[in-house]
Amino acid sequence: MTLYYTLVFMLLMAEMGLFVFLIIPLPFAMRRKMFTFISENPFVAKLQYWLKITFVFILILFIDSVNRVYRVQVELAAAAENNGGNSRGAAIMGHERLEVQARKFYSQRNMYLCGFTLFLSLILNRTYIMILEVLRLEERVKQYEGTEKNTKQAEKLAMAGEPGEIARLRKALALKEQDLENLKKQSAGLHREYDSLSEKYAQSQEDGTPKKLK
Template sequence: MTLYYTMVFLLLVAEMALFMLLIMPLPFPMRRKVFTFISENPIVAKVQYWLKITFVFILVLFIDSVNRVYRVQLELAAVSESNGSHVPTIHGHERLEVQARKFYSQRNMYLCGFTLFLSLILNRTYTMILEVLRLEEKLKQYEGGATKSQAAASGDEITRLKRELERRDVDLATLKKQAAGLHKEYDALADRYGRTQEDGSSKKDK
């Protein structure tokens, strides 16, 4: 794997770790302090700015990898047609080489695609958690600081806020399921890559 794809892989691992930190259950005061620090710290803002630029480059790599997969697919089809027309056996080695290039191109496409997709999930999760914190704080102000008459007048608002909190919780649960599926898909791809490497090594030994 080249240097920039290695960096993309490390970024994917960092995104997975960050996502686990975001969904980690923490007490409300601690979570509020952490997210207030993240949203107001100028260093974090600069890091987010450079990450946006990095994701633009990853998007370019993703488009290039999709193009490579398409071209290798056409080349593999051409080699298959050549083998079908009784061309000498040298094409057997050529077909194996094209299949290896196809797998590497697909690996790079999945790697960049998963990284971009997880960045969208992280951004959405972060925004939703901030919204949930704001709603929880507002709800506590209604429940703790209001008098009985004010509480009766604002009962509809409290009910609406509770329903909105429930919807946010459902959305967060959905994002967690999507991230778990993404992680399983990447593990399956890594296993497939390992088996391909072992098959290639055994064929070379023969």
């Protein structure tokens, strides 16, 4: 891989590690302090700004890789027509066929790499926002329910008809937790897809001949 695609791969690994870190179950107080630090730290804000610029460049690389895959497909189709409508495997012979197949393989690999990186960045952003929302709702529920220090205040709220508000907050919290579970399932599918692509790439390197991705 070229240097910039190697950097994209490293960013993808960092995103995977960050996602695992976000979904690790932690005590409420510790999680609240951690996310408060992340949301208020100026260095993190600057890092997020530069990451946005980086993702713009990755988007450009993704568009370029899609364009390259399209051009290789057009080249293969044109070669098949010139050879009397034969199959793609027999359209280009010898060294030319290996060269075109290699270009197609690397273009598809780069397309998947950039695509997975961009997709996981969206999942991370959505997960981060949802976790902040869950923390806010949990804090509001604790305020309404009360602890050992404010049990009297909770009783007053209950007498004033606040249980309906508590039920609404609990329902909203349950919906947010369900959305988080759905994101975890999507991330697991993304991991499996990327592992499959990595295995195909490793096999092609061991055999010495690029293989067509399915």
